[in-house]
Amino acid sequence: MELRLNVVNIYKAYNNKEILKDCSFFFDRSAVYVLMGPNGSGKSTFLRICSLLENPDKGDINYLRENKTLNHDLNLRRKITLLLPEVGVFNTTVFNNVAYGLKIRGFKREQIQKKVQEALDFVSLTHKKNQNALTLSTGETKRMGIARAIVVEPEILFLDEPTASVDQENTEIIEHILLQLKQRLNSIIIIATHDKDSAERLGDFHLLLESGKIRKL
Amino acid sequence: MNFIIESFKQAFYLILNLDKQLLDIVVLSLKVSGIAVSIATLFGLPLGVLTGLKKFRGRSLLITLYNTFMGLPPVVVGLFLYLMLSRSGPFGFLNLLYTPTAMIIAQTILAFPIIVSLTHAATVRVNPSIKLTSFTLGATSLQTSFTIIREARYGIMVGIIAALGRVMAEVGAILIVGGNIEGYTRVMTTTIAMETDKGNFELATALGIILLAISFTINLLLFLIQKKGAIKHQWS
Ligand SMILES: Nc1ncnc2c1ncn2[C@@H]1O[C@H](COP(=O)(O)OP(=O)(O)O)[C@@H](O)[C@H]1O
Ligand SMILES: [Mg+2]
Numbered sequence: 001m002e003l004r005l006n007v008v009n010i011y012k013a014y015n016n017k018e019i020l021k022d023c024s025f026f027f028d029r030s031a032v033y034v035l036m037g038p039n040g041s042g043k044s045t046f047l048r049i050c051s052l053l054e055n056p057d058k059g060d061i062n063y064l065r066e067n068k069t070l071n072h073d074l075n076l077r078r079k080i081t082l083l084l085p086e087v088g089v090f091n092t093t094v095f096n097n098v099a100y101g102l103k104i105r106g107f108k109r110e111q112i113q114k115k116v117q118e119a120l121d122f123v124s125l126t127h128k129k130n131q132n133a134l135t136l137s138t139g140e141t142k143r144m145g146i147a148r149a150i151v152v153e154p155e156i157l158f159l160d161e162p163t164a165s166v167d168q169e170n171t172e173i174i175e176h177i178l179l180q181l182k183q184r185l186n187s188i189i190i191i192a193t194h195d196k197d198s199a200e201r202l203g204d205f206h207l208l209l210e211s212g213k214i215r216k217l
Numbered sequence: 218m219n220f221i222i223e224s225f226k227q228a229f230y231l232i233l234n235l236d237k238q239l240l241d242i243v244v245l246s247l248k249v250s251g252i253a254v255s256i257a258t259l260f261g262l263p264l265g266v267l268t269g270l271k272k273f274r275g276r277s278l279l280i281t282l283y284n285t286f287m288g289l290p291p292v293v294v295g296l297f298l299y300l301m302l303s304r305s306g307p308f309g310f311l312n313l314l315y316t317p318t319a320m321i322i323a324q325t326i327l328a329f330p331i332i333v334s335l336t337h338a339a340t341v342r343v344n345p346s347i348k349l350t351s352f353t354l355g356a357t358s359l360q361t362s363f364t365i366i367r368e369a370r371y372g373i374m375v376g377i378i379a380a381l382g383r384v385m386a387e388v389g390a391i392l393i394v395g396g397n398i399e400g401y402t403r404v405m406t407t408t409i410a411m412e413t414d415k416g417n418f419e420l421a422t423a424l425g426i427i428l429l430a431i432s433f434t435i436n437l438l439l440f441l442i443q444k445k446g447a448i449k450h451q452w453s
Contacts, residue, residue, distance in 0.1 A: 051353060078355035088350025091368055091446075100364075101354040152355065 001066040003079060003155040004028055005050065005188065007214075010059030012045055019045050020056070021212030027156075027190065032182050034203030035192045036217075041209045043192035044085060047158045050190070051082035078105065082158040087145035094120070094136065094144055095129040101152035119147040123177055139170025146177060156188045163198055171198070178202055220418070227419035228426060239423055246404040249317055249391070250384045253324030254332075258377055261329050265336025265376075266366055280337060286330035294326050295393030302394065315396035320404070323390040328380035335379060339372025340365060371446025375439055382435045385428070 005027040012020040019042040027033060037043050048054045050061060052072055063070040063080075070076050081101070090097050098119055102112045120126045123143040128136065133144060142162055149157060162178065163171045175198060182189065182202075193199050199206060206217040231239050268279055300306050302314040313319045343365050351361045366373070388406035395402035397411055405424045412421040 053349060053352060074355070074357060077352075081355070082353045084346060084349055084353065086346050088344065088346035090347065090350075090364070100351070104351075104354065104356050104360045148354065 002030060002186075003070075003188070004064045005156060006060075006062040006064060007050065008060040008062060010049060010056040010061070011212075012042070012049060012054075012056050014045075018212055020049070023059070023209075023213050025207065025214045027188050030186050030188055031204040032178075032189045032191065032202055033205045033207055034199040035190060035207045035209055035214070036194065036196065036199050037209035039194055042212060043194075043209055044160050046209060046214070047082055047160050047190065047192055051080055051158050052077060053082065078152070079154060080156040080158070081149045081152060081154040083142075083145045083149050083160060083162060085161040085164060087141050089133045089136075089141060089144075091134055092132065093130050094125060094133045097133045097144055098129075098148045098151055100148060105152065115151050116147075119151040122150070122180070123147045124173070137170075139166045139173070142166055142170070142174060143177065146174070146181075150181065150185070153185075154187065156190070157185070159189065159191045161193055162191060163193065163195060175201060224418035224422045228422035231419060231423040232426065236423075239420065239427075241400065242403055242405055242408050242424065243427055245317065245402075246385065246406075249320045249404060250324055250381060253321045253384055254328045254377060254381045256321070256325045257328035257332050257380060261332035262336050262366075262373065265333040265373075266340050266362065266369075268333075269337045269340025269369075270362060270365060280334075283330050283334040283337065287334050289327060289330065290389065291323075291327060291387045291391075292389035292393065294323055295390035298323050298326070298390065298394050314394060315398060315402060317395070317402055319394040320391040320402060323394050324384040324387065327387060327390060328384050331380040331383060332376050335376025336369070336373050339369035339376065342372060343368045371442050374442050375446075378435055378439050378442070382432060382439075385431060385435070 007023065007025045007027075010020055010023050011018065023046070035043050035046065045054075049056050052061065061072070063072075063076055090100065095116055098116045099112050102115060107115070116129075117126070120129055123146055125140060125143055125147060128140065133141070136144060146159075146162065149159075159178075163174050166174065178189075178191070179202065191199075191202060208215050208217055265283075268276055268283075298319065299314070301308050302311065302319055303309055304314075313322070347365060347368050348361055351364045356364065386406065388410055391402075391404060392407045392410065395404070395407065397403055397407040405428050409421045409424050409428070412418070412424075
């Protein structure tokens with residue numbers, strides 16, 4: 001049975017400023033959801049809370065399987081992942097960066113080799129696999145981040161501004177990757193972006209974050 | 218002028234002939250400082266990482282304490298330890314005064330705050346996105362801690378090597394608690410101090426040359442590590 005995410009009446013304030021206010025949405029089927037909204041509307045906050053990086057002040061993040069609510073434990077955390085807007089880069093090779101999630105899950109060497117190779121092929125970074133990841137360009141770093149996120153085969157994938165501050169060429173490459181991913185992966189993908197055109201091309205469902213609430217467009 | 222040249226000649230003669238007395242002194246120095254830094258690392262590294270990663274009450278005070286103790290004058294450490302280990306002191310019964318063990322303890326005390334402080338600084342400097350990223354990829358908190366240590370590795374190595382450099386060059390503490398006993402607690406710095414005093418310049422000069430070479434090696438190592446750790450600045 002597939003993993004679903006039900007966000008129920010969440011609130012979040014920073015320094016007494018309410019960012020999310022009675023915000024609810026049920027991500028009830030495998031699809032690409034694009035979350036739009038101007039800068040500062042709370043998209044990143046919403047994704048961080050959904051991916052369990054932060055707790056809401058109030059309300060519930062319910063992960064469901066077969067109508068049962070799952071505990072927020074390591075087991076669940078390992079089925080979801082978030083690509084941060086500022087992709088964290090480990091000071092090691094591109095290969096080791098992508099292998100990280102597999103290593104900490106205790107995968108065997110041969111499996112890691114195979115899966116990482118596949119993921120690198122998918123984002124066209126195979127030729128850079130032995131290079132230190134800190135020397136990648138912004139666009140390449142984003143692609144590496146995507147490879148690193150999908151290599152662990154998450155059931156729910158959150159992407160925060162995957163094409164922000166990336167040049168035109170890399171934006172096209174990344175969009176192409178995401179469109180392929182959509183066909184390949186039968187899972188929930190939630191993308192936050194403030195780019196309307198990009199959102200139009202990628203999303204099955206378009207959501208708008210406004211006044212602390214999510215509304216379907 | 219002549220006696221300087223003569224001292225250097227004799228010094229090189231001692232070094233090239235691998236003079237037994239000279240060699241013993243060098244080996245003891247390396248042993249005492251090496252063991253001291255290892256022990257200080259064993260305890261200092263986890264403590265530095267802990268204060269770098271966790272927020273708790275008294276943390277800032279602890280950090281101030283590390284930094285204060287980093288500049289601890291070796292003679293003060295020597296004096297303190299002497300009082301502790303002297304026959305009438307609280308640990309007098311251990312009979313450790315004027316032994317290599319006492320010297321190791323003294324240098325461990327000197328190395329410890331350097332390692333803690335520089336490990337702490339290296340850990341704090343790790344980009345916060347590393348912690349978040351490792352969490353989002355499904356790491357446990359222990360795995361995340363190890364990842365952060367790995368990211369801080371160059372800074373931590375710098376701390377360990379800096380500590381080694383400091384204790385190798387130190388004379389005050391080990392002179393007081395080691396007593397500079399020939400063939401037993403004599404190390405490079407204490408021998409240089411004493412032989413110079415007595416006007417025996419050959420051995421002192423030979424040891425000086427070796428000490429300088431070791432110090433040069435340590436600094437070269439520091440330079441190489443810092444250069445390697447600076448890879449992220451290639452593009453900026
Ligand atoms: N950790 C934080 N501390 C204080 N304010 C924050 C924090 N995170 C976000 N904010 C504030 O919350 C608001 C929403 O931010 P964010 O979720 O990043 O919006 P978006 O991703 O839509 O641009 C902004 O005003 C931002 O300054
Ligand atoms: Mg944002």
